[in-house]
Amino acid sequence: MARNTGGHSTKIAEASMAVAHFGFAEEKVKETLKRLVKLYKDDWKLIEEDNYKELIDILTKESNEESNLNYNFEHRHGQASFSAVNFANKKAKILGSSPPAQDKGKSLESPQAAARGTRSNFVKDKVMEDRVHEGVSNSSQFDIASSVNSEVKVSLICNSSGNSYFRQRSLDAVLEEVEDECRKTYGIQNPDFSLVKLMEKVCRFFLEMDNGSSSETGRNICEKSKQPEGKEVVTDDNEDNSTLEPSKVLQDSQSSEPQMMEAVLQKKYPIYLKDISRGEDNIPVPLVNESSTLELPDFIYIKNNMVYQGGHVDFSLARISEDNCCAQCLGDCLSSDLPCACAAETGGEFVYTQKGMLKEEFLDEAIAVSLDPQRKHFYYCEICPLQNEPQQRYGKIKRCKGHLTRKFIKECWSKCGCNKKCGNRVVQRGIQVALQVFAAPEGKGWGVQSVNALKKGTFICEYVGEIVTNQELYERNNERAAKKERHTYPVLLDADWGSERILEDEEALCLDATEFGNIGRFINHRCYDSNLIEIPVEVETPDHHYYRHAFFTTRGIEPMEELTWDYGIQFDDKHHPIKAFKCKCGSTGCRDKKRRH
Numbered sequence: 001m002a003r004n005t006g007g008h009s010t011k012i013a014e015a016s017m018a019v020a021h022f023g024f025a026e027e028k029v030k031e032t033l034k035r036l037v038k039l040y041k042d043d044w045k046l047i048e049e050d051n052y053k054e055l056i057d058i059l060t061k062e063s064n065e066e067s068n069l070n071y072n073f074e075h076r077h078g079q080a081s082f083s084a085v086n087f088a089n090k091k092a093k094i095l096g097s098s099p100p101a102q103d104k105g106k107s108l109e110s111p112q113a114a115a116r117g118t119r120s121n122f123v124k125d126k127v128m129e130d131r132v133h134e135g136v137s138n139s140s141q142f143d144i145a146s147s148v149n150s151e152v153k154v155s156l157i158c159n160s161s162g163n164s165y166f167r168q169r170s171l172d173a174v175l176e177e178v179e180d181e182c183r184k185t186y187g188i189q190n191p192d193f194s195l196v197k198l199m200e201k202v203c204r205f206f207l208e209m210d211n212g213s214s215s216e217t218g219r220n221i222c223e224k225s226k227q228p229e230g231k232e233v234v235t236d237d238n239e240d241n242s243t244l245e246p247s248k249v250l251q252d253s254q255s256s257e258p259q260m261m262e263a264v265l266q267k268k269y270p271i272y273l274k275d276i277s278r279g280e281d282n283i284p285v286p287l288v289n290e291s292s293t294l295e296l297p298d299f300i301y302i303k304n305n306m307v308y309q310g311g312h313v314d315f316s317l318a319r320i321s322e323d324n325c326c327a328q329c330l331g332d333c334l335s336s337d338l339p340c341a342c343a344a345e346t347g348g349e350f351v352y353t354q355k356g357m358l359k360e361e362f363l364d365e366a367i368a369v370s371l372d373p374q375r376k377h378f379y380y381c382e383i384c385p386l387q388n389e390p391q392q393r394y395g396k397i398k399r400c401k402g403h404l405t406r407k408f409i410k411e412c413w414s415k416c417g418c419n420k421k422c423g424n425r426v427v428q429r430g431i432q433v434a435l436q437v438f439a440a441p442e443g444k445g446w447g448v449q450s451v452n453a454l455k456k457g458t459f460i461c462e463y464v465g466e467i468v469t470n471q472e473l474y475e476r477n478n479e480r481a482a483k484k485e486r487h488t489y490p491v492l493l494d495a496d497w498g499s500e501r502i503l504e505d506e507e508a509l510c511l512d513a514t515e516f517g518n519i520g521r522f523i524n525h526r527c528y529d530s531n532l533i534e535i536p537v538e539v540e541t542p543d544h545h546y547y548r549h550a551f552f553t554t555r556g557i558e559p560m561e562e563l564t565w566d567y568g569i570q571f572d573d574k575h576h577p578i579k580a581f582k583c584k585c586g587s588t589g590c591r592d593k594k595r596r597h
């Protein structure tokens with residue numbers, strides 16, 4: 001990511017700032033940067049890539065060597081360290097982060113290469129994290145290492161120097177307390193949740209990733225131009241697995257044997273892609289198909305919306321005023337006695353619960369508005385950019401069909417003083433529930449199902465795509481129609497058009513997920529009684545031309561139930577830029593009258 005336009009010293013200052021929160025000494029950062037600049041012959045793009053990943057890797061590795069990390073896993077004065085889990089008979093390999101691909105051949109030693117030569121038999125992968133607590137900055141070090149006889153050790157060293165109250169406590173008591181805290185903070189409902197099991201999983205994955213065999217399926221979707229279609233799809237080997245119920249298979253997916261589960265899934269589904277997001281999303285997004293009749297989707301997976309040229313979206317912090325963020329807040333805004341400025345959008349009350357669910361009252365109102373039979377929540381444009389394509393606007397004006405005005409949620413964001421775990425940050429944290437792309441019933445193509453049961457008000461995912469202007473969308477639609485190309489149904493960002501002046505072309509935006517999108521592009525339509533509802537969520541822009549289009553459940557969801565939302569299509573609208581499909585939603589209130597019996 002090339003963000004620097006200034007001179008050499010500006011670039012050094014920006015790089016130092018970008019890595020400052022890791023707690024490396026300033027001099028060390030500068031000295032390492034100088035080496036990198038020399039190595040990459042002043043090509044700052046390589047240094048800036050992935051948020052200075054290469055720089056952080058080198059600093060981390062060197063600081064690790066300097067600190068002569070102790071692997072005895074004993075409690076020491078001023079430090080608490082944790083763990084040691086071992087597994088038998090697995091061949092360990094070196095893991096670590098890699099330098100930018102273009103420069104692998106260059107002479108600076110990569111972290112992996114360097115790690116091979118270190119004193120320990122363990123190969124380490126290290127993350128440094130800074131914690132700010134009551135104004136005191138304490139840095140913690142998290143390490144993971146595997147040995148040649150497949151032991152994995154995990155170490156967390158919290159530097160509590162300066163804390164004269166440090167004393168050793170019972171590990172069981174600490175684990176219990178932290179597990180309780182995790183249950184509350186992350187809304188974990190499973191009574192079997194255990195930190196030790198979690199640590200075991202970390203170790204297993206460390207070894208599993210090591211053997212490198214399983215993590216590559218699914219890449220073809222997202223590297224469509226580079227990979228021949230279907231190349232990495234795992235196919236059936238003719239074994240009869242018909243007795244395996246999907247829910248059983250997926251229950252296994254929660255178990256602590258990822259490799260075994262992987263094998264079961266591969267046998268169960270003729271087409272099985274482990275993660276169509278290629279690691280982009282928080283959790284893997286598998287694609288499963290029991291019949292292999294559908295064509296693989298052809299698009300590139302992106303986790304966040306991206307602006308296509310011409311769309312007017314301004315993410316600058318300068319636009320966020322004092323009243324539009326909670327700069328004075330600390331910690332978790334939801335725990336504070338008084339709701340912060342960010343809750344003003346929702347009438348001075350937060351709409352998320354401590355468990356990250358949407359509150360029932362807000363949700364029920366949103367559902368009622370979306371079902372509004374009198375269309376009293378609709379805004380009608382004088383000259384609708386959707387009904388009147390740019391070149392026709394000065395001719396005969398077509399009547400606006402109306403835009404549903406929805407209530408927004410405003411989440412805390414970067415200019416707010418609260419921390420990243422603040423409860424008023426749900427959508428921006430991304431997908432937290434296990435979802436699958438699957439072959440939907442009734443010939444609707446691909447669809448999305450939830451692996452587990454979910455409660456009403458659960459955040460599912462955003463609809464992510466390219467942010468394009470209506471004008472651009474109009475051109476794309478024409479092109480696609482001419483080529484008879486498939487497209488997803490674009491989302492118009494019109495939830496607040498009613499409160500604004502007549503929008504300029506570059507302000508009337510929509511999300512097109514046809515070529516770039518996330519799992520949201522696979523969610524099928526259902527008239528009226530869909531189990532998801534879209535809520536506009538303001539995160540990084542105070543105006544409402546652009547917002548996040550977030551899906552929440554409207555009721556409890558069964559394991560393996562298809563997730564649907566109401567696209568708001570009028571099936572009899574002959575003037576809509578996209579020809580409506582024949583609806584097979586199966587709802588008793590289906591609006592596609594031609595299809596109803």
Ligand SMILES: C[S@@+](CC[C@H](N)C(=O)[O-])C[C@H]1O[C@@H](n2cnc3c(N)ncnc32)[C@H](O)[C@@H]1O
Nearest residue numbers: 444445446488489521522524525581583584585
């Ligand atoms: C946003 S995509 C959903 C994912 C799509 N099924 C796929 O295979 O990529 C929208 C397209 O899915 C299909 N679709 C969605 N809901 C449908 C429904 N209720 N009945 C029939 N087709 C539907 C239509 O082809 C529509 O253009």
